[in-house]
Amino acid sequence: MDAVNVAFGERSPCPCRSGLSAMSCCEMDLEAARRVTPTPGMRQAVANAAAKLKSGHLERAVHFATAVLERAPLDIQALRTLASVRLEQNRQHPAAILLERIAIEDPFNFWAVSKLALLELSRQHYFKAEQFARQALRLSPTSPQSHNLMGVALTNIGKAAAGEYHHRKALELTGRRVPLVLANLALSLKNQGRMEEARELYREAHMAEKRNRQTLLAWAQLEEADRNLDAAKELLDKVEAISAPSPATRQTRAAILGREGRLEEALAVLDLDDPRTLRPIELLERGRLLDRMERYDEAWQAFLAGKAMAIRMGGRRYLQAEAKALAEQLSDFFSPERVAILPRARVRQDVAQPIFILGFPRSGTTLLEQSLSVSPDIVAGDELTTIHEIVAAMPRLLASPNEYPGALAEVWMGDKREELDSLRDYYLQRARQLNLLAPGARFFTDKMPLNEMHLGLIGLIFPKAPLIHMIRHPLDIMVSAMSNFFTHGGFCGSELETAAEHLVRSTSLVVHYRSVMELNYKAVRYEDVVGAQEATMRGVFDFIETPFDRRSLSFEENVRFARTASYAQVTERLYDRSRYRYRHYLRHLEPVLPVLEPLIAAWGYDV
Incomplete structure (x- = not known):
């Protein structure tokens, strides 16, 4: 043997x-x-x-x-x-x-860390991929492969401008117009809303490799996002002429048909496959179609199946212990006594200021941003990661032995009382790098979901910034959370119960912050934006002290690409089919009713 x-x-x-x-x-x-x-x-x-x-x-x-x-x-x-x-x-x-x-x-094995970066990208574990891509770049800073991996990772964690830099560097180092890198650069530009530039790059990559189905599929997805549905379908036809339809092409085609209102056809496209072969993203697409067709029980089963499959395939579950510990630390640190002696950063008068659009994922933050950014005074920033960067880097930035939030104790020291200005400038420097400090604009938006967890920090470094908290019926939020994938909130959206738990946890922190410090805060109901649009939007513009812009009532005409899961919805005229749709799913939501009932009442809703 x-x-x-x-x-x-x-x-x-x-x-x-x-x-x-x-x-x-x-x-x-x-x-x-x-x-x-x-x-x-x-x-x-x-x-x-x-x-x-x-x-x-x-x-x-x-x-x-x-x-x-x-x-x-x-x-x-x-x-x-x-x-x-x-x-x-x-x-x-x-x-x-x-x-x-x-x-x-x-740790200096370039082969291993670059393979890990590529593997985690393929598994869509983008934050983990970023860690390995950074190490690969440290080990081989002149390698085109390192820059390309870094570009893909950064683009997929919301840092498309930085991703663009690395893709351009990869092209410079190779000295050739490599089709793969061109397509990756196109995605970075698309995610910055630079659709025409991205389109030209996809065209160039396709001309160099006419049978590359990944380039054609990505180009089709750009056209779908840019509302060119006929062009998107033509490109999908080319993909499927090269090889048999795949779950990815069918999901894209189904999304296009769904946007055209051809729901039965869209569902039929997905159902051509054995449901057991569908990936999580196709299962949720199927569920959303069934929801629009008023087949609610089937839709819910599709949502559950997609979420469960994602976990089986290695998707993350809620980081419950970490979220609970952070919430407790934040509540303890931001006590009335400490808040009273914490300094505040001064307001910069020479650059545009942030508007923080707060809220749980799927609570209407994209709708509000798309409405506000029609104004020439306001630049849309989408989901900025900068507050999270400051949180992670705070011990280094403040030379503190403590992690956040304890590191903020440094600003009680006489030689560090102005360090909050440094944190403010770090944030504004990131905004400049993202081209958000446009000439003539007074504001830019930051609608990173669940930034409200760090409302105390935001209130210290931007004490006058408008804080607009989008709230929505908590059960409607749960339905939307189950019908979409998101990683915010420590992967709380992986399951119904954990989504409910984190919604309560984050909202409790907002209540705490508002009780201990002055904040320029306004809550806006999603249902009011839908049901009393003009009055609500006038109130929001008044709150941020900016003239009301009537174009905000026709936000669907805003041609910018909203770089979030709800990009398609905000290209449609305002509709109310998502208001109180939880009623169709009430029996499926019963497990979280005891958790959410106090919040439902506190926000003025009922069941």
Whole structure:
């Protein structure tokens, strides 16, 4: 019996399905593994594994690699071979575990960290991908691959302008117009609302590689987002002429048909596939179509199926402990006594100021931003990550031994009392880099959902900034949360119960902040924007001390691309089909009624 079989006869296989035993994989004794010295026989087996991988004999490569790793679990070359096989087999979970093991033991291993960045991008774990892409760029700053990976990661976490820089740098370093990089650059421009520039890049990439279906699909999605539905369908036809329809092409076609009101046809496109083969994004698209067709129970089942599948595929669950701990820390730190002695940043008169549009995802923040940004006084900023950047960097920015919010205690020191001005300037510098400080504009919007968790910090660095809190019937928010994917709020939207929990948690913090500090705050009901549009919008413009612009009543004519999940809805005339639609789902929402009833009453709603 060969060595690897002997090992498995004595040990159980690791649940991660790497192909190793648990004791040589996820349950290994790290200190013991680090003390192993490879024998000449092991080194020969490592070489054999690499040779078999190169010749395409994957099972033999696995045989030799695992034989080594059962005895030397941290052998880098054997790990590389086994990880390469799992990547070749598209077994992403064990591949990620093996690659991370290499990166931990050898942080300077460019191959491993770049593969990890690419793998996490393919799994749509964009924040994790960003970490590995940054390390790859640190290790190889002149590599076009490093810049391209960084550009893709940044674009997908809401930093498209920075992503654009890295894609252009990749093109500069290669000295060629690489079609893949051109298409990635096009996405960065699209996500900045620069649709015509993006369109030209997709056209150039397509002309260079006419049978590249990914470029054509991305171009079709741009045309759909830019309301050119006929052009989008023509491009999809070209994709499906190259290869059979895929779940991704069908989801895009279904979205287009749905925008045209052809709901039965849209559903039929998705149902051409066995429902068991649909990905989470297609399942939610199917649910949204069923909702519009008034087949509510079927819609809810599709929502549940999509959310559950996302978790099974490695999607994150709610970071409950972290969210609870942060909320408690914020509530404790921002006490009346502390708030009274905390200084405030001064207001900059020389640049545009932020308008913070607060609210839970799917509560109407995009609708309000699209309405306000028709005014020449207001530039739309979309979901800015800058407050989160300040939170993460605060110990360094304030030279504090404490994490946020405790790091804010530094500003009680006489030599740091003006450091809040530095945090303000950090925020405004990011806005400048994103081209939000337009000449003549007085304001720009920041509608990052759940920024209200950090309302205390915002109130310190922008004490006069308008804070507009979009509220909506909590049960309607739950229905929208279940019918869409979002990562905000520590992945609270992964399940119904955790979405409800985080809505209550974030709202409780708002109540606390308002009780201990002066804030330039206004709550706006989504239902009032829909049902009493002009009066409500006049009130909002009055609140921010800007002349009312009648074009805000026709926000659907605002040609800018809203870079959020609700981009399609805000290109339609105002409708009320989303008001109180929870009534169709009430029996499915019963599990969260006890959690939400106090908030429903506090906000003046009923069930």
